[in-house]
Amino acid sequence: METEAYLVGDPASHAFRGPTERNAAMFGPAGRWYVFRIHQVHCANVVTRRGEAVLLRAATPREGPLGSLRGPGRLARAFGIDRRLDGSSIRTGAVRIVAGVRPTERILSGPRVGISRATERPLRFCLAGVADVSAPRPRPR
DNA sequence: GGTAAGATTGTCT
DNA sequence: GACAATCTTACCG
Numbered sequence: 001m002e003t004e005a006y007l008v009g010d011p012a013s014h015a016f017r018g019p020t021e022r023n024a025a026m027f028g029p030a031g032r033w034y035v036f037r038i039h040q041v042h043c044a045n046v047v048t049r050r051g052e053a054v055l056l057r058a059a060t061p062r063e064g065p066l067g068s069l070r071g072p073g074r075l076a077r078a079f080g081i082d083r084r085l086d087g088s089s090i091r092t093g094a095v096r097i098v099a100g101v102r103p104t105e106r107i108l109s110g111p112r113v114g115i116s117r118a119t120e121r122p123l124r125f126c127l128a129g130v131a132d133v134s135a136p137r138p139r140p141r
Numbered sequence: 142g143g144t145a146a147g148a149t150t151g152t153c154t
Numbered sequence: 155g156a157c158a159a160t161c162t163t164a165c166c167g
Contacts, residue, residue, distance in 0.1 A: 017164090020163080020164075021163080021164095022162085022163060022164085036162095036163090037161080037162065037163095038161090038162080038163095039159070039160070039161080039162095040159080040160060040161065040162095
């Protein structure tokens with residue numbers, strides 16, 4: 001699993017300039033989906049706190065070809081995630097995150113991908129040893 | 142109402 | 155590595 005954090009006061013975050021119709025879910029309660037679309041691609045986020053969210057960048061598929069869930073667009077498409085899911089609960093919505101797993105591997109961090117501001121902040125995270133992460137691969141510190 | 146830009150991806154060089 | 159695809163949101167007038 002590979003994720004990126006978007007925090008309060010983060011100029012790269014959609015929530016940076018305050019609530020709008022698009023990012024309203026980010027200002028709602030935690031545990032909801034925030035789904036946005038860009039270049040005809042959907043990206044799925046989980047709202048962690050008010051004004052903050054975690055982007056799901058990639059995951060290792062339990063079945064199917066390796067790499068089919070690499071990248072926010074592919075991951076969202078594979079799970080059928082679109083704007084209809086925006087604002088719904090990650091526990092009871094159409095697409096659900098069932099259970100957390102206590103990681104047995106080291107968590108690596110690195111620069112986020114595809115943004116033009118605050119690119120130096122190491123807010124991208126993934127487990128050491130997983131194959132499906134975007135380049136450049138985060139490194140241990 | 143018009144326009145510029147984007148948390149991406151795939152294709153071409 | 156660079157760029158086009160293609161459309162929604164944001165921002166300005």
